[in-house]
Amino acid sequence: MATQYEFNPGGPITTDLRVNERIRVPEVRLVGPNGEQVGIVRIEDALRLAQEADLDLVEVAATARPPVCKLMDFGKYKYETAQKARESRRNQTNTIIKEMKLRPKIDPHDYETKKGHVVRFLKAGDKVKITIMFRGREQSRPELGFRLLQRLAEDVSELGFVESSPRQDGRNMIMVLGPHKKKSEARVDVEAEKAKRKAEREADEQAERAERAEQAQAHEAQRAAGVTKKPKGPADNLDPE
Numbered sequence: 001m002a003t004q005y006e007f008n009p010g011g012p013i014t015t016d017l018r019v020n021e022r023i024r025v026p027e028v029r030l031v032g033p034n035g036e037q038v039g040i041v042r043i044e045d046a047l048r049l050a051q052e053a054d055l056d057l058v059e060v061a062a063t064a065r066p067p068v069c070k071l072m073d074f075g076k077y078k079y080e081t082a083q084k085a086r087e088s089r090r091n092q093t094n095t096i097i098k099e100m101k102l103r104p105k106i107d108p109h110d111y112e113t114k115k116g117h118v119v120r121f122l123k124a125g126d127k128v129k130i131t132i133m134f135r136g137r138e139q140s141r142p143e144l145g146f147r148l149l150q151r152l153a154e155d156v157s158e159l160g161f162v163e164s165s166p167r168q169d170g171r172n173m174i175m176v177l178g179p180h181k182k183k184s185e186a187r188v189d190v191e192a193e194k195a196k197r198k199a200e201r202e203a204d205e206q207a208e209r210a211e212r213a214e215q216a217q218a219h220e221a222q223r224a225a226g227v228t229k230k231p232k233g234p235a236d237n238l239d240p241e
Helices: 043-052 073-090 107-123 136-140 142-155 184-226
Strands: 027-031 037-042 056-061 068-072 097-102 127-133 160-169 171-181
Touching: 027 043, 037 043, 037 107, 043 056, 043 068, 056 160, 068 073, 068 160, 097 107, 107 127, 107 142, 127 142, 136 142, 142 160, 142 184
Parallel strands: 027 068, 097 127
Antiparallel strands: 027 037, 056 068, 127 171, 160 171
16 A cells, blocks of 8 residues: 655656755665665754765655655766756657649649659658649639649659648648658758668778779779780771781
8 A cells, every 4th residue: 555655766857856965854764876775764863874875965855744755866967967967858859841832734844843843851850831823814723723732742753742731721721741751850850861871972982092093003003014015006997908
């Protein structure tokens, strides 16, 4: 049966902690540096044990009766907590919506260029807002924009899906494409692709250097053997007859 004194030493620790002399209670439930339960001790004894162990007395459960304190290296704890917070912020993914604008009568070359940008955005894990802009009489032919959006969605279906179906918004028609992969996963794929291209480039450069070295060695061997090519002169091009 749970009691008011039970404490899980592996539980979360709050960031606003009272340490050492700032703990102003008569007694505390003390937890050792390795999570072992010491028991209820006077605050003077807890502070003495912390000083003898060259550690800090940290209040980790202020609402318990008596409060729970733990022996730990508080400076190290704060450093590790800050490191985890930075790592968490670094891995946090922010949703970014890119935008691509097209005309309903776009020519094939421009379409391929725009589609290439959409592919790049989806590969990076970003959403893409596709806007078809109608002008003049084009506004009476919304089906042109709808078919264009459908075509684009089918062309990039391996990388993304239609998150928001085509809808008319004044003179424009809008569709939103979402990536199949999360941004964190896409980032891993992008980094892997960069590493692959770098390795291939380095391999090509190494092969080219090796080929040049072989050619230089062959040239040196020919020169050492006294084999040289006679430069061609005008007479060499004449018919001997």
